[in-house]
Amino acid sequence: MEPRNCSQVLEFLLLGFSREPELQPFLFWLFLSMYLITVIGNLLIILAITSDTHLHIPMYFFLSNLSLSDICLTTTIVPKMLANIQTQNKVISYDTCITQMNFFILFAGFGNFLLAVMAYDRFVAICHPLHYTVIMNPRLCVLMVLVSCILSVLHSLLQSLMVLRLSFCTDLEIPHYFCELNQVVQLACSDTFPNELVMYFTSVLLGVGPLAGILYSYCKIVSSICAISSAQGKYKAFSTCASHLSVVSLFYCTILGVYFSAATTHSSHSSGAASVMYSVVTPMLNPFIYSLKNKDIKRALKRYL
Numbered sequence: 001m002e003p004r005n006c007s008q009v010l011e012f013l014l015l016g017f018s019r020e021p022e023l024q025p026f027l028f029w030l031f032l033s034m035y036l037i038t039v040i041g042n043l044l045i046i047l048a049i050t051s052d053t054h055l056h057i058p059m060y061f062f063l064s065n066l067s068l069s070d071i072c073l074t075t076t077i078v079p080k081m082l083a084n085i086q087t088q089n090k091v092i093s094y095d096t097c098i099t100q101m102n103f104f105i106l107f108a109g110f111g112n113f114l115l116a117v118m119a120y121d122r123f124v125a126i127c128h129p130l131h132y133t134v135i136m137n138p139r140l141c142v143l144m145v146l147v148s149c150i151l152s153v154l155h156s157l158l159q160s161l162m163v164l165r166l167s168f169c170t171d172l173e174i175p176h177y178f179c180e181l182n183q184v185v186q187l188a189c190s191d192t193f194p195n196e197l198v199m200y201f202t203s204v205l206l207g208v209g210p211l212a213g214i215l216y217s218y219c220k221i222v223s224s225i226c227a228i229s230s231a232q233g234k235y236k237a238f239s240t241c242a243s244h245l246s247v248v249s250l251f252y253c254t255i256l257g258v259y260f261s262a263a264t265t266h267s268s269h270s271s272g273a274a275s276v277m278y279s280v281v282t283p284m285l286n287p288f289i290y291s292l293k294n295k296d297i298k299r300a301l302k303r304y305l
Helices: 021-051 058-087 094-127 129-135 138-164 181-186 193-226 231-265 268-292 295-304
Strands: 011-014 091-093
Touching (some): 058 138
Antiparallel strands (some): 011 091
16 A cells, blocks of 8 residues: 555554553543642642742752653643543544654653753762852753753654654554654654664763763762761761652663563563653652652642642
């Protein structure tokens, strides 16, 4: 069959996790609960930080942006998935699919950059405490967030434009719960080598780059903490970055788990199930990680509530 040009009206089918009817109510209420917890938890973090003047410092400024990114990330994929489960209609239009894919790449990349920026903030706070207020001035903080946002937008636009050049045939079933970039590219009838080349290049540049910055920052942090003589000083210094380290570990370990799972099992369904960890579970757990281990956040939440 001749491939149809992507400028024509196309529809994809999001197969989701299971086609068994008896599992659909369970999946609906499970993901609805996780989505509400994610939105409410991250929204409380943002409101607590903005309402408490004591938290108007770089670390919490970055945290509020990360919470906003998590809300947007889950909102990009979960409501559509819930609607598909409730209506038993797995169809998603071509335009909606490309839009969903674009915003997912944008907010996932933005969160990735923010984790690297937060690692740099902890590096300056622990390794250069006397110059912290000078280095991490408001202008630099806003600039780092703005650059992270711009890079994420450019990356998402690049990937979306690369997909728009593809042609698709009649087999348009996506064995996933949202329009994931790799799954959409695999459905194309035309040559996907340029898309795969761009995906691998950007994954190395925008994925390994921030991770390398995070690892370098924490190597310096660990060496500075080891140089502290008192045990109480070591504990106090480590506690300032424990929450961020937990979020970084959860984020990157789940992403690596997704790719290793896809590489070993070659199953799109198992890859989709693993993707839930970094796209839904991680944004849901972030507010708990930061609030349970942070006295300032807990105090601000009590004041706000």
